[in-house]
Amino acid sequence: MLKTRMVAIDKDNPKPQLIDVAAKIIRAGGLVAFPTETVYGLGGNAMDEEAAAKIYAAKGRPQDNPLIVHIHHIKELEDIAEEVPPGADRLMKIFWPGPLTILFRKKPEVPSGTTAGLDTVAVRMPDHRIALELIKSAGVPIAAPSANISGRPSPTCARDVLEDLDGRIDMILDGGTCPVGVESTVLDLSGPVPLILRPGGLPKEELEKVLGHVELDPGLLPGQKPRSPGQKYRHYAPRARMTLVEGPVERQVAEIIDLAAKLESSGRKVGIMATAQTRQRYPVGTVISVGDRKAPLTISSNLFSILRKFDRLGVDEILAEGISKEGLGLAVMNRLYKAAGYNIIKV
Ligand code: TXA
Numbered sequence: 001m002l003k004t005r006m007v008a009i010d011k012d013n014p015k016p017q018l019i020d021v022a023a024k025i026i027r028a029g030g031l032v033a034f035p036t037e038t039v040y041g042l043g044g045n046a047m048d049e050e051a052a053a054k055i056y057a058a059k060g061r062p063q064d065n066p067l068i069v070h071i072h073h074i075k076e077l078e079d080i081a082e083e084v085p086p087g088a089d090r091l092m093k094i095f096w097p098g099p100l101t102i103l104f105r106k107k108p109e110v111p112s113g114t115t116a117g118l119d120t121v122a123v124r125m126p127d128h129r130i131a132l133e134l135i136k137s138a139g140v141p142i143a144a145p146s147a148n149i150s151g152r153p154s155p156t157c158a159r160d161v162l163e164d165l166d167g168r169i170d171m172i173l174d175g176g177t178c179p180v181g182v183e184s185t186v187l188d189l190s191g192p193v194p195l196i197l198r199p200g201g202l203p204k205e206e207l208e209k210v211l212g213h214v215e216l217d218p219g220l221l222p223g224q225k226p227r228s229p230g231q232k233y234r235h236y237a238p239r240a241r242m243t244l245v246e247g248p249v250e251r252q253v254a255e256i257i258d259l260a261a262k263l264e265s266s267g268r269k270v271g272i273m274a275t276a277q278t279r280q281r282y283p284v285g286t287v288i289s290v291g292d293r294k295a296p297l298t299i300s301s302n303l304f305s306i307l308r309k310f311d312r313l314g315v316d317e318i319l320a321e322g323i324s325k326e327g328l329g330l331a332v333m334n335r336l337y338k339a340a341g342y343n344i345i346k347v
Protein backbone atom coordinates (compact mmCIF):
# COMPACT_ATOMS: atom_id res chain seq x y z
CA MET A 1 0.00 0.00 0.00
CA LEU A 2 1.36 3.41 -0.99
CA LYS A 3 0.91 6.61 0.93
CA THR A 4 -1.09 8.80 -1.45
CA ARG A 5 -0.24 12.46 -1.10
CA MET A 6 -2.97 14.91 -2.18
CA VAL A 7 -1.94 18.53 -2.73
CA ALA A 8 -4.01 21.55 -3.76
CA ILE A 9 -2.66 23.41 -6.77
CA ASP A 10 -3.97 26.58 -8.44
CA LYS A 11 -5.03 25.81 -12.00
CA ASP A 12 -4.40 29.37 -13.17
CA ASN A 13 -1.06 29.72 -11.48
CA PRO A 14 0.36 26.32 -10.53
CA LYS A 15 3.35 26.47 -8.17
CA PRO A 16 6.42 25.25 -10.11
CA GLN A 17 7.71 23.44 -6.99
CA LEU A 18 4.55 21.28 -6.86
CA ILE A 19 4.69 20.53 -10.59
CA ASP A 20 8.33 19.61 -10.08
CA VAL A 21 7.61 17.11 -7.30
CA ALA A 22 4.90 15.46 -9.42
CA ALA A 23 7.13 15.42 -12.51
CA LYS A 24 9.92 13.73 -10.55
CA ILE A 25 7.51 11.00 -9.46
CA ILE A 26 6.53 10.41 -13.11
CA ARG A 27 10.18 10.28 -14.21
CA ALA A 28 10.94 7.79 -11.45
CA GLY A 29 8.21 5.47 -12.72
CA GLY A 30 5.52 6.45 -10.18
CA LEU A 31 1.88 7.46 -10.64
CA VAL A 32 0.31 10.93 -10.30
CA ALA A 33 -3.36 11.80 -10.81
CA PHE A 34 -3.89 15.23 -12.36
CA PRO A 35 -6.77 17.32 -13.68
CA THR A 36 -7.52 17.79 -17.37
CA GLU A 37 -10.38 19.71 -19.00
CA THR A 38 -12.30 16.42 -19.41
CA VAL A 39 -11.74 14.22 -16.32
CA TYR A 40 -8.87 13.49 -13.93
CA GLY A 41 -6.14 11.34 -15.47
CA LEU A 42 -4.00 8.70 -13.78
CA GLY A 43 -0.58 9.55 -15.17
CA GLY A 44 2.59 7.54 -15.64
CA ASN A 45 5.56 7.69 -18.03
CA ALA A 46 4.15 6.53 -21.39
CA MET A 47 7.57 5.33 -22.53
CA ASP A 48 8.09 3.09 -19.49
CA GLU A 49 6.55 -0.37 -19.69
CA GLU A 50 6.65 -0.82 -15.92
CA ALA A 51 4.86 2.46 -15.27
CA ALA A 52 2.15 1.35 -17.69
CA ALA A 53 1.84 -1.95 -15.81
CA LYS A 54 1.42 0.00 -12.55
CA ILE A 55 -1.44 2.00 -14.09
CA TYR A 56 -3.31 -1.18 -15.02
CA ALA A 57 -2.77 -2.60 -11.54
CA ALA A 58 -3.89 0.57 -9.72
CA LYS A 59 -7.13 0.76 -11.73
CA GLY A 60 -7.80 -2.96 -11.97
CA ARG A 61 -7.97 -2.29 -15.70
CA PRO A 62 -8.35 -5.14 -18.23
CA GLN A 63 -4.99 -5.77 -19.95
CA ASP A 64 -6.38 -5.38 -23.47
CA ASN A 65 -7.56 -1.78 -22.98
CA PRO A 66 -4.92 0.66 -24.33
CA LEU A 67 -3.95 3.96 -22.68
CA ILE A 68 -4.16 7.47 -24.13
CA VAL A 69 -0.79 9.25 -24.38
CA HIS A 70 -0.80 12.94 -23.42
CA ILE A 71 1.62 15.46 -24.91
CA HIS A 72 2.17 19.16 -24.22
CA HIS A 73 3.61 20.21 -27.59
CA ILE A 74 3.07 19.02 -31.14
CA LYS A 75 6.82 18.29 -31.44
CA GLU A 76 6.45 15.42 -28.97
CA LEU A 77 4.34 13.59 -31.53
CA GLU A 78 7.50 12.84 -33.53
CA ASP A 79 8.76 10.59 -30.75
CA ILE A 80 5.67 8.41 -30.65
CA ALA A 81 3.87 8.48 -34.03
CA GLU A 82 5.21 6.86 -37.18
CA GLU A 83 3.10 9.05 -39.48
CA VAL A 84 0.33 11.64 -39.42
CA PRO A 85 -2.86 10.44 -41.18
CA PRO A 86 -4.68 12.70 -43.66
CA GLY A 87 -6.79 15.33 -41.93
CA ALA A 88 -4.98 15.04 -38.61
CA ASP A 89 -2.79 18.11 -39.16
CA ARG A 90 -5.76 20.39 -39.57
CA LEU A 91 -7.59 18.87 -36.62
CA MET A 92 -4.59 19.25 -34.33
CA LYS A 93 -4.15 22.87 -35.37
CA ILE A 94 -7.78 23.67 -34.67
CA PHE A 95 -8.68 21.48 -31.70
CA TRP A 96 -5.46 20.95 -29.72
CA PRO A 97 -5.14 21.54 -26.89
CA GLY A 98 -8.61 20.10 -26.36
CA PRO A 99 -10.81 17.03 -25.85
CA LEU A 100 -9.83 15.23 -29.06
CA THR A 101 -7.79 12.00 -29.13
CA ILE A 102 -6.40 10.84 -32.48
CA LEU A 103 -5.01 7.40 -33.36
CA PHE A 104 -1.57 7.15 -34.99
CA ARG A 105 0.60 4.25 -36.10
CA LYS A 106 2.98 3.94 -33.18
CA LYS A 107 6.77 4.14 -33.17
CA PRO A 108 8.56 1.05 -31.80
CA GLU A 109 9.81 3.18 -28.86
CA VAL A 110 6.28 3.29 -27.43
CA PRO A 111 6.09 0.14 -25.27
CA SER A 112 3.38 -2.31 -26.16
CA GLY A 113 2.40 -2.23 -22.48
CA THR A 114 1.12 1.31 -23.10
CA THR A 115 -0.93 0.40 -26.17
CA ALA A 116 -2.09 -3.03 -24.98
CA GLY A 117 -0.19 -4.68 -27.82
CA LEU A 118 -1.82 -2.59 -30.59
CA ASP A 119 0.32 -1.05 -33.34
CA THR A 120 -1.58 2.22 -32.95
CA VAL A 121 -1.20 4.82 -30.21
CA ALA A 122 -3.96 7.21 -29.10
CA VAL A 123 -2.66 10.75 -28.47
CA ARG A 124 -4.13 13.96 -27.15
CA MET A 125 -3.02 17.37 -25.89
CA PRO A 126 -5.16 18.32 -22.89
CA ASP A 127 -6.46 21.88 -22.53
CA HIS A 128 -5.47 22.35 -18.91
CA ARG A 129 -2.56 24.32 -17.55
CA ILE A 130 -1.67 21.86 -14.77
CA ALA A 131 -1.68 18.90 -17.18
CA LEU A 132 0.41 20.73 -19.78
CA GLU A 133 2.98 21.94 -17.25
CA LEU A 134 3.24 18.50 -15.70
CA ILE A 135 3.93 16.83 -19.07
CA LYS A 136 6.46 19.54 -19.96
CA SER A 137 8.27 19.27 -16.67
CA ALA A 138 8.29 15.46 -16.74
CA GLY A 139 10.00 15.65 -20.13
CA VAL A 140 8.19 12.51 -21.30
CA PRO A 141 4.71 11.91 -22.75
CA ILE A 142 2.28 10.84 -20.02
CA ALA A 143 -0.04 7.85 -20.39
CA ALA A 144 -3.24 8.59 -18.53
CA PRO A 145 -6.53 6.75 -18.38
CA SER A 146 -9.32 8.25 -16.32
CA ALA A 147 -8.30 8.10 -12.64
CA ASN A 148 -11.07 5.76 -11.44
CA ILE A 149 -11.21 2.10 -10.51
CA SER A 150 -12.07 0.33 -13.74
CA GLY A 151 -15.82 0.30 -14.36
CA ARG A 152 -16.67 3.18 -11.99
CA PRO A 153 -17.75 6.67 -13.09
CA SER A 154 -14.76 8.79 -14.12
CA PRO A 155 -13.57 11.32 -11.51
CA THR A 156 -14.14 15.01 -12.16
CA CYS A 157 -12.71 16.25 -8.87
CA ALA A 158 -9.79 15.21 -6.64
CA ARG A 159 -12.05 13.81 -3.93
CA ASP A 160 -13.49 11.29 -6.42
CA VAL A 161 -9.95 10.22 -7.35
CA LEU A 162 -9.08 9.72 -3.68
CA GLU A 163 -12.28 7.72 -3.13
CA ASP A 164 -11.10 5.15 -5.72
CA LEU A 165 -7.29 5.25 -5.64
CA ASP A 166 -6.18 6.14 -2.11
CA GLY A 167 -3.20 3.91 -1.25
CA ARG A 168 -2.76 2.82 -4.88
CA ILE A 169 -0.94 5.85 -6.35
CA ASP A 170 1.79 8.25 -5.23
CA MET A 171 0.17 11.65 -5.61
CA ILE A 172 -2.98 13.56 -6.55
CA LEU A 173 -2.78 17.12 -7.83
CA ASP A 174 -6.03 18.74 -6.72
CA GLY A 175 -6.69 21.45 -9.30
CA GLY A 176 -10.44 21.73 -8.78
CA THR A 177 -13.25 20.39 -10.95
CA CYS A 178 -12.98 19.44 -14.63
CA PRO A 179 -14.97 21.82 -16.85
CA VAL A 180 -16.06 19.38 -19.61
CA GLY A 181 -16.79 16.38 -17.39
CA VAL A 182 -16.85 13.65 -20.07
CA GLU A 183 -13.74 12.13 -21.66
CA SER A 184 -12.21 13.10 -24.98
CA THR A 185 -13.60 12.10 -28.37
CA VAL A 186 -11.49 9.23 -29.80
CA LEU A 187 -11.05 9.47 -33.58
CA ASP A 188 -9.66 6.96 -36.08
CA LEU A 189 -8.54 8.53 -39.38
CA SER A 190 -7.02 5.38 -40.88
CA GLY A 191 -10.03 4.36 -42.99
CA PRO A 192 -11.90 5.96 -45.91
CA VAL A 193 -14.28 7.81 -43.56
CA PRO A 194 -13.22 9.36 -40.22
CA LEU A 195 -14.60 7.18 -37.48
CA ILE A 196 -15.48 8.19 -33.92
CA LEU A 197 -14.54 5.27 -31.66
CA ARG A 198 -15.77 7.04 -28.53
CA PRO A 199 -18.02 10.13 -28.58
CA GLY A 200 -16.66 12.68 -26.13
CA GLY A 201 -15.94 16.27 -25.21
CA LEU A 202 -15.46 17.42 -28.82
CA PRO A 203 -18.84 17.10 -30.58
CA LYS A 204 -19.20 15.20 -33.89
CA GLU A 205 -20.68 18.35 -35.46
CA GLU A 206 -17.42 20.25 -34.77
CA LEU A 207 -15.37 17.53 -36.47
CA GLU A 208 -17.74 17.54 -39.45
CA LYS A 209 -17.22 21.27 -39.97
CA VAL A 210 -13.58 20.46 -40.70
CA LEU A 211 -13.67 16.95 -42.18
CA GLY A 212 -17.08 16.73 -43.83
CA HIS A 213 -18.81 13.43 -43.16
CA VAL A 214 -17.77 11.66 -39.95
CA GLU A 215 -19.20 8.33 -38.78
CA LEU A 216 -19.81 6.85 -35.40
CA ASP A 217 -18.35 3.35 -34.94
CA PRO A 218 -21.39 1.08 -35.54
CA GLY A 219 -19.83 -1.24 -32.96
CA LEU A 220 -20.93 1.24 -30.27
CA LEU A 221 -24.53 0.02 -30.58
CA PRO A 222 -25.66 -2.44 -27.89
CA GLY A 223 -24.66 -6.04 -28.64
CA GLN A 224 -22.10 -5.07 -31.32
CA LYS A 225 -18.31 -5.34 -31.18
CA PRO A 226 -16.75 -1.89 -30.79
CA ARG A 227 -13.39 -1.13 -32.40
CA SER A 228 -12.04 0.61 -29.34
CA PRO A 229 -11.28 -2.05 -26.74
CA GLY A 230 -12.39 0.12 -23.82
CA GLN A 231 -15.89 0.51 -25.23
CA LYS A 232 -16.84 -3.12 -24.78
CA TYR A 233 -16.66 -3.05 -21.00
CA ARG A 234 -19.43 -2.13 -18.58
CA HIS A 235 -18.43 1.32 -17.54
CA TYR A 236 -19.25 4.42 -15.54
CA ALA A 237 -21.44 2.24 -13.38
CA PRO A 238 -22.86 3.47 -10.08
CA ARG A 239 -23.51 0.87 -7.37
CA ALA A 240 -27.26 1.45 -7.57
CA ARG A 241 -29.31 -0.18 -10.31
CA MET A 242 -29.86 2.39 -13.01
CA THR A 243 -32.66 2.80 -15.56
CA LEU A 244 -32.52 5.31 -18.40
CA VAL A 245 -35.82 6.62 -19.78
CA GLU A 246 -35.74 7.92 -23.35
CA GLY A 247 -38.38 9.72 -25.41
CA PRO A 248 -40.31 13.01 -25.38
CA VAL A 249 -39.67 14.84 -22.11
CA GLU A 250 -43.28 14.86 -20.92
CA ARG A 251 -43.53 11.11 -21.34
CA GLN A 252 -40.20 10.58 -19.61
CA VAL A 253 -41.45 12.50 -16.58
CA ALA A 254 -44.72 10.55 -16.46
CA GLU A 255 -42.88 7.21 -16.72
CA ILE A 256 -40.35 8.12 -14.03
CA ILE A 257 -43.07 9.32 -11.63
CA ASP A 258 -44.84 6.01 -12.13
CA LEU A 259 -41.71 3.88 -11.75
CA ALA A 260 -40.50 5.81 -8.70
CA ALA A 261 -43.82 5.34 -6.93
CA LYS A 262 -43.80 1.59 -7.60
CA LEU A 263 -40.18 1.15 -6.51
CA GLU A 264 -40.61 3.20 -3.35
CA SER A 265 -43.70 1.28 -2.37
CA SER A 266 -41.70 -1.93 -2.66
CA GLY A 267 -39.16 -0.48 -0.22
CA ARG A 268 -36.46 0.63 -2.68
CA LYS A 269 -34.73 3.96 -2.14
CA VAL A 270 -35.02 5.91 -5.40
CA GLY A 271 -32.77 8.63 -6.84
CA ILE A 272 -34.00 10.63 -9.82
CA MET A 273 -31.56 12.27 -12.19
CA ALA A 274 -33.70 15.11 -13.52
CA THR A 275 -32.89 18.31 -15.41
CA ALA A 276 -33.34 21.99 -14.58
CA GLN A 277 -36.54 21.91 -16.66
CA THR A 278 -38.12 18.96 -14.81
CA ARG A 279 -36.73 18.83 -11.27
CA GLN A 280 -39.89 20.30 -9.70
CA ARG A 281 -42.11 17.68 -11.20
CA TYR A 282 -41.34 14.66 -9.02
CA PRO A 283 -43.39 13.99 -5.91
CA VAL A 284 -41.24 11.07 -4.65
CA GLY A 285 -37.56 10.10 -4.59
CA THR A 286 -34.31 12.00 -4.07
CA VAL A 287 -34.28 14.39 -7.02
CA ILE A 288 -31.07 15.92 -8.35
CA SER A 289 -30.88 18.10 -11.45
CA VAL A 290 -27.94 17.16 -13.68
CA GLY A 291 -28.14 20.46 -15.56
CA ASP A 292 -29.96 22.52 -18.15
CA ARG A 293 -31.31 20.75 -21.26
CA LYS A 294 -30.56 23.89 -23.27
CA ALA A 295 -26.91 23.94 -22.16
CA PRO A 296 -25.46 20.41 -22.48
CA LEU A 297 -22.10 21.50 -20.99
CA THR A 298 -23.89 21.99 -17.66
CA ILE A 299 -25.03 18.37 -17.95
CA SER A 300 -21.73 16.80 -19.07
CA SER A 301 -19.80 18.59 -16.36
CA ASN A 302 -22.10 17.26 -13.59
CA LEU A 303 -22.90 13.79 -14.88
CA PHE A 304 -20.24 11.59 -13.26
CA SER A 305 -20.16 13.47 -9.95
CA ILE A 306 -23.92 13.04 -9.61
CA LEU A 307 -23.70 9.28 -10.26
CA ARG A 308 -21.18 9.12 -7.43
CA LYS A 309 -23.37 11.34 -5.26
CA PHE A 310 -26.31 8.96 -5.59
CA ASP A 311 -24.01 6.17 -4.41
CA ARG A 312 -22.94 8.20 -1.39
CA LEU A 313 -26.61 8.86 -0.62
CA GLY A 314 -27.15 5.11 -0.65
CA VAL A 315 -29.98 4.95 -3.18
CA ASP A 316 -30.89 1.49 -4.55
CA GLU A 317 -32.27 2.69 -7.86
CA ILE A 318 -31.37 5.59 -10.14
CA LEU A 319 -33.97 6.69 -12.68
CA ALA A 320 -32.39 8.98 -15.27
CA GLU A 321 -33.94 11.19 -17.93
CA GLY A 322 -32.52 10.99 -21.45
CA ILE A 323 -31.46 14.15 -23.31
CA SER A 324 -31.00 15.17 -26.95
CA LYS A 325 -28.01 13.58 -28.73
CA GLU A 326 -27.01 16.84 -30.38
CA GLY A 327 -23.55 18.27 -29.64
CA LEU A 328 -22.20 17.15 -26.26
CA GLY A 329 -25.49 15.30 -25.74
CA LEU A 330 -24.14 12.36 -27.79
CA ALA A 331 -21.30 11.76 -25.34
CA VAL A 332 -23.64 12.23 -22.37
CA MET A 333 -26.11 9.66 -23.74
CA ASN A 334 -23.26 7.20 -24.50
CA ARG A 335 -22.17 7.44 -20.84
CA LEU A 336 -25.75 7.08 -19.60
CA TYR A 337 -26.36 3.96 -21.75
CA LYS A 338 -23.27 2.34 -20.31
CA ALA A 339 -23.86 3.50 -16.75
CA ALA A 340 -27.31 1.93 -17.00
CA GLY A 341 -25.86 -1.26 -18.49
CA TYR A 342 -28.23 -0.64 -21.46
CA ASN A 343 -31.21 -0.90 -19.13
CA ILE A 344 -33.30 1.50 -21.20
CA ILE A 345 -37.03 2.21 -21.32
CA LYS A 346 -38.28 3.93 -24.48
CA VAL A 347 -41.49 5.91 -24.00
O1 TXA B 1 -10.44 12.64 -21.75
C1 TXA B 1 -9.79 11.61 -21.77
O2 TXA B 1 -9.54 10.99 -22.82
C2 TXA B 1 -9.25 11.07 -20.42
C3 TXA B 1 -8.28 12.11 -19.87
C4 TXA B 1 -7.59 11.63 -18.62
O3 TXA B 1 -7.36 12.48 -20.85
N1 TXA B 1 -8.67 9.77 -20.57
C5 TXA B 1 -9.42 8.67 -20.79
O4 TXA B 1 -8.70 7.50 -20.84
O5 TXA B 1 -10.61 8.69 -20.92
P1 TXA B 1 -9.39 6.06 -20.71
O6 TXA B 1 -8.26 5.13 -20.62
O7 TXA B 1 -10.33 6.06 -19.60
O8 TXA B 1 -10.07 5.83 -22.09
C6 TXA B 1 -9.28 5.62 -23.23
C7 TXA B 1 -10.13 5.11 -24.36
C8 TXA B 1 -10.51 3.65 -24.14
O9 TXA B 1 -11.83 3.45 -24.60
C9 TXA B 1 -9.49 2.94 -25.02
O10 TXA B 1 -9.93 1.67 -25.44
C10 TXA B 1 -9.34 3.91 -26.17
O11 TXA B 1 -9.37 5.18 -25.57
N2 TXA B 1 -8.04 3.74 -26.85
C11 TXA B 1 -6.81 4.05 -26.38
N3 TXA B 1 -5.86 3.70 -27.27
C12 TXA B 1 -6.49 3.17 -28.33
C13 TXA B 1 -6.07 2.61 -29.56
N4 TXA B 1 -4.77 2.53 -29.90
N5 TXA B 1 -7.03 2.14 -30.42
C14 TXA B 1 -8.33 2.21 -30.11
N6 TXA B 1 -8.82 2.72 -28.94
C15 TXA B 1 -7.90 3.19 -28.07
Ligand code: MG
Nearest residue numbers: 145146154183
Ligand atom coordinates in the same frame (compact mmCIF):
# COMPACT_ATOMS: atom_id res chain seq x y z
MG1 MG C 1 -11.95 5.56 -18.45
